[in-house]
Amino acid sequence: CELFSKINNLCFCFVFCFFSQCLWCYTNNTCIDYPVRSILPPSSLCSLSNARWGVCWINFEALIIAIAVVAGLILVSIAVCCCYCCYCRRRSTRPDEEEEQLARKREERRLESLQRKHERKLKHDEIRKKYGMWQ
Numbered sequence: 001c002e003l004f005s006k007i008n009n010l011c012f013c014f015v016f017c018f019f020s021q022c023l024w025c026y027t028n029n030t031c032i033d034y035p036v037r038s039i040l041p042p043s044s045l046c047s048l049s050n051a052r053w054g055v056c057w058i059n060f061e062a063l064i065i066a067i068a069v070v071a072g073l074i075l076v077s078i079a080v081c082c083c084y085c086c087y088c089r090r091r092s093t094r095p096d097e098e099e100e101q102l103a104r105k106r107e108e109r110r111l112e113s114l115q116r117k118h119e120r121k122l123k124h125d126e127i128r129k130k131y132g133m134w135q
Contacts, residue, residue, distance in 0.1 A: 032045060
């Protein structure tokens with residue numbers, strides 16, 4: 001970093017800083033060793049709006065905002081996909097449940113109909129016995 005700072009006081013050293021651990025600071029036009037222990041450079045070293053890393057035209061504030069927006073979009077899209085999938089699964093299981101419920105009701109009606117038919121037959125048999133028409 002110090003070598004690039006001595007060679008050229010422009011962001012030229014920044015092309016080389018991308019692969020190294022250097023930070024270009026526009027406040028004093030110097031290439032500074034990037035503080036690898038902290039994710040963001042401290043404001044005492046260089047303010048975020050004047051710090052550059054990777055390319056000269058993107059400052060750390062813009063980089064942080066862009067990363068936050070992309071991460072937010074990814075999280076929202078994952079949440080939407082999960083909700084949509086859960087909704088579709090519920091929708092697909094409902095017809096099965098409804099079909100089962102309809103089949104149960106149909107079976108109940110059939111059994112009730114058979115029971116009524118049996119009761120009618122018994123009643124008719126009683127009437128036939130009473131009037132001597134029993135076979």
